[in-house]
Amino acid sequence: MEHAIIVGAGLVGSLLSVYLAQANFKVSIFERNSDPNQINLQVGKSINITLCERGFQALDAVGVGNVVRKLCIPLYGRIVHSQDGQCTYQPYGNNQEAIYAIKREDLSQVLLDFSQKQENIDFYFQQKCIDIDLQTTTLKFQQLxxxxxxxxxxxxIFAADGAYSAIRQKMQRLKRFNYSQEYLEQGYREIIIPSNRERSWLLEKNAIHIWPRDNFMLIGFPNLDGSFSLSLHLPYVGRISHESIKTHEDIQKLFETYFSDILPLVKSSLQDYCMKPIGDMITIKCFPWTYQDKAALIGDACHAIFPYYGQGANAGFEDCQILIQCMEKYPGDWQTILQEYEKSRKPNTDAIAHLCSEHFRILRKLVGDPNFLLRKKIERKIQKMYPEYSSLYHNITFTCMPYAEALRVEQKNRAVIDKIVAIDDVEEKLDTPEIGLLISKLVRNVKAPVLARV
Amino acid sequence: MEHAIIVGAGLVGSLLSVYLAQANFKVSIFERNSDPNQINLQVGKSINITLCERGFQALDAVGVGNVVRKLCIPLYGRIVHSQDGQCTYQPYGNNQEAIYAIKREDLSQVLLDFSQKQENIDFYFQQKCIDIDLQTTTLKFQQLxxxxxxxxxxxxIFAADGAYSAIRQKMQRLKRFNYSQEYLEQGYREIIIPSNRERSWLLEKNAIHIWPRDNFMLIGFPNLDGSFSLSLHLPYVGRISHESIKTHEDIQKLFETYFSDILPLVKSSLQDYCMKPIGDMITIKCFPWTYQDKAALIGDACHAIFPYYGQGANAGFEDCQILIQCMEKYPGDWQTILQEYEKSRKPNTDAIAHLCSEHFRILRKLVGDPNFLLRKKIERKIQKMYPEYSSLYHNITFTCMPYAEALRVEQKNRAVIDKIVAIDDVEEKLDTPEIGLLISKLVRNVKAPVLARV
Structure with missing residues (x-):
């Protein structure tokens, strides 16, 4: 029986252990934190996770999907709160498709429980990795x-030890290792809306709530217990920023001016706002992801992304599935397994990293922007004419299309919409035969590529 | 008297020590290597350096420019050797401007000698930096x-300790430090053409020689002793690569096929080719460059670039000058000095990093490419009509225009040339009044920006 060590018992480490155990591995997982809940309390990890099609596919493949589903709240769209208190509902899909909100700690606990029930998986907590010899696949841990x-x-060795991976830091010293870490110029603090007395929700629960304010934003997710987790995303410096919002009075004023509709619900939670830690967000890219036939990075350890597309966990889970597919394709040939894994996965995680940083701008700016809304309207018009036309959001969220492919499809789709949006008064003319004709001409021109393979 | 520690006695560390001593600092320089020559024998540092206007300006400001000039060979252009043995001469400037070739070890020795002659500078060799406390500006060194x-x-503290800077590695662990290291997919090995019996040159000495072969290239610089240093730049993997050229027979064959004109001159040098180390090339970007009012990165430590624009040393020397200008502008206010230094310098080093990786493609591909040569021809035509029009190469090499500004000017110039090059049979029509008219119209449209301020 082959023996694998997984460093890190977070979301991806736990799921990977199950995949490997089911593939007949003896697995040892080493985790720095003392217990599962602590793993998830690190600053810079959002409390709420959204799972989508590709995440569930990877969970279902080992039989844990349905347990997870029970802890999720389906979200069918986003509700955009404008400054004057008006709300606009934007459905995520055309056919009642949903994404699924779950608390990070709930998801982590379920995966750990599931993993601990498997045979041949041993857990070691409070073990800090202090030295790595890649050549001999030997690790040194210190019991904390x-x-x-x-x-x-x-x-x-599989390194599922997150954005600050110790194994990656060791690999970074190898010859010709490409690496980048880039922080977002914004960070967030969390604010809770408690449940009402009947343990139910004070806002519509089957939606993400978002208050886009151009250079900053508030965003909220429902929790199973009736509460809502909001996060306020601000630049670190500037007129309205973490630097400028320093006192209880400052944050109170900010809410009065920009988020007055929600103020009554968060008033008590704002008391300790300024004492809470700020979550940083980081994009990490590197290559290679593997070392000979011996070691591989997986999840955030090789491709940490901004949380704005809700894809972090989904992408990490998908890594596990791709890795297992490579194992099935090249049985026992670990050099090839690991090379194929990194080669097939890297362009896709680069694509989602790009889309996440773009989506950050969309969420805080464009969601409330007339031009963005017009483009969405045109997109819906195209979709009505061509039901097989699929938007970027659809392909990323409701299919398992490789991220890079979804990005390519989107670039072609954008070129079509660019041409339509450029027409004078297009909004009024949208349902005229002329526009219909133009759309069919443009869509026919790009033919197959624009109509994504789902 | 204020005390500064410089880590690294390479080119930038030595020059900086002089700047600081002349600004009335007591300076201690710690260097890991045992003596100056060793500093420069690291793999991945090319033997030859070219100095240009901005490098000399920074050297002249402390009075060491003329000593350096004596060790330089002026290069007035490049000689492109095609595969059939034909040579084409491309002058660098329109008015006999030159860049200046110097051996890295000669330049380093001159700067060290000059520095050691200053008062208040102490050197400590064979000192490896093993720990850094940025908060207390305390360093720990081990005598090797x-x-x-x-x-x-x-x-x-000033970190002039190069691309693998220990101080930067420490800063990398600070909150929100952006960092990237990216290796070129090619590396080089050196090949020497010895001088002839009369200690003179076997190739034209006042030019760079280049053998562009699309995906790989050979490039040669004259040395003062009559020899030439060539470097063969190959991809690491592929049909013609470091992986495929493994034996003396392989390299001999490569020269017979692709560089036959030079083969007789390098025959003996090819004997030990395969035993030589391969020089890697890396681009490093990071931000911030400074820590509070206490520490700053300088030179390759914060902006290592590919060597293809001959700008590495020049950019590092310019850093010293900009730093001193900030010191003069905000006397004693080190928080502001360091902030201004990094803020003003970063966009410029990003621009030159971009241009270097672009120039790598130009050198190995486009220098011998008809389209490239046509664009150059059009550029010369514009220059004849507008003597104040200056090319990118000119602005980077023969002026001290900030790199980012040179890049902006170039982007506008390129748009003009794009339009002219698109005309059918433009090469034949280049001297017709129509083309002249079009050029003046286009140049007038972009007006001032295209005519760079020199």
């Missing part, structure tokens, strides 16, 4: 409460 | 032959 040092060795 | 550890502290 006793100080005891253990040396462990296995045939394969 | 005795193992003795010294702790040193100063008001300011």
């Amino acid at each position: 409460n006793t100080g005891a040092i253990t040396k462990v060795q296995a045939q394969r | 032959n005795t193992g003795a550890i010294t702790k040193v502290q100063a008001q300011r």
Whole structure:
């Protein structure tokens, strides 16, 4: 029986352990934190996760999907709150498709429980990785409460130890390792809307709520217990920023001016706002992801992304599935398995990283922007004419189309919409035969590519 | 008297020490290598450096320019060797402007000698930086032959310790530090053409020689002793690559096929070709460059670039000058000095990094490409009509225009040339009044921007 070590028992580490155990591996997972809940309390990890088609596909493949579904709230669209208190509802799909909100700690707990029920998986908590010898696949861990040092060795090492991966830091010193870490110029603090007395929701619960304010925004997710987790995303410096909002009075004023509709619901939660830590957001890219036939990075360790497309966990889960597919395709040939894994996965995680940083701008700016709304309207018009036409959001969220492919489709779709949006008074003419004719001409021109394979 | 520590006694560290000493600092320089020559023998540093206007301006400002000039060979253009042995001469400027070739070790020695002659500069060799406390500006060094550890502290720390900077690695762990390292997919090995018996040159000495072969290239610089340093730039993997050229027979064959004109001159040097180390090339970007009022990165430590524009040393020297200008502008206010330094410098080093990786493609591909040559021809035509029109190469090399400004000017110039090059049979029509008219119309349209301020 082959032995694999997984570093990190977060979302991706736990799921990967199940995949490997089911593929007949003996698995040892080493985790720095003392217990599952702590893993998820790190600053910079949002409390709420949204799962979508590709995430569930990876969960279903090992049989944990339905347990997870029970802890999710379906979200069918976003409700945009404008400054004057008006709300606009934007459905995510045309056919009642939903994304699924779940608390990070709930998801983590379910995956850990599921993993611990498998045979051949051993967990070691409070183990900090202090040294790595890639050549001999040997790791040194320090038990954090006793100080005891253990040396462990296995045939394969998988680093699921997140954006600040210790294994990646070691690989970074290898020859010709490309690496980048880039922080977003904004960070967030969390604000809770408690449930009402009947443990139900004070806002519509089957939607994400968003208050886009151009250079900053508030965003809210429902929790199963009737509460809502909001996060206020501000630039670090500037007129309205973490630097300028320093006191309870400052934050109170900010809400009075920009988020007055929600103020009554968060008033008590604002008391300790300024004491809360600020979550940073980072994009990490690197290559290679693997070392010979011995070690591989997986999840945030090789492709941390901004949370704005709700894809972080989904992308990490998909990594596990792709890795297993490579194992099935090249049984026992680990050099090829790992090379194929990184080669097929890298363009896709680069694409989603790009889309996440773009979506950050869309959410805080364009969601409330007339031009954005017009483009959405044109898109819906095209969709009505061509039901097989699929938007970027659809392809990313409701299909398992590779991210890079979804990006290519989108670039072609955008070129079509660019041409339609350029027509004078197009909004009024949208239902005229002329525009219909133009659309069919443009769509026919790009033919197959614009009509995404789902 | 304020005390500054400089980590690294390479080109930039030495020059900076002089700048600081002349600004009335007590300076301690710590260098890992045992003596100046070793500093420059690191793999991945090309033997030859070219100095241009901005480099000399920074050297002249402290009075070392003329000593350096004596060790330089002026290069007035490049000689392109095609595969059939034909040579084409491309002058760098329109008025006999030159760039200046110097051996890295000669330049380093001159700067070290000059620095050691200043008062208040102390050198410590074989000192490896093993720990850094940015908050207290304290550094720990280990003497490499005795193992003795010294702790040193100063008001300011300057990290001129190159692309693999220890200080930057420490800063990388600070909150919200953006960082990227990206290796070129090609590396080089060096090949020497010895001087002839009369210690003179076997190729035209006042030019760079270049053998562009699309996906790879050979490039040669004259040395003062009559020899030439060639470097063969190959992809790491592929049909013609470091992977495929493994034996003396392989390299001999490569030269027979692609560089036959030069083969007789390098025959003996090819004997040990395969034993030589491969030089990697890396682009490093990061931000911030400074820590509070305490520490600053300088030179390759914050902006290592590919060597293809001959700008590495020039950019590092310019850093020193900009830093001193900030010191003069905000006397004693180190928080502002360091902030201004990084803020004003970063867009410029980003611009030159971009241009270097672009120039790599130009050199190996376009220098021998008809379209490239036609564009150059059009550019020369515009220059004849508008003597104040200046090319990108001119602005980068023969002026001290900020790199980012040179890039902006170039983008506008390119748009003009794009329009002219699109005309059918433009090459034949180049001297007709129609084309002249079009050029003046286009140039007038972009007006001032296209005519760079020199």
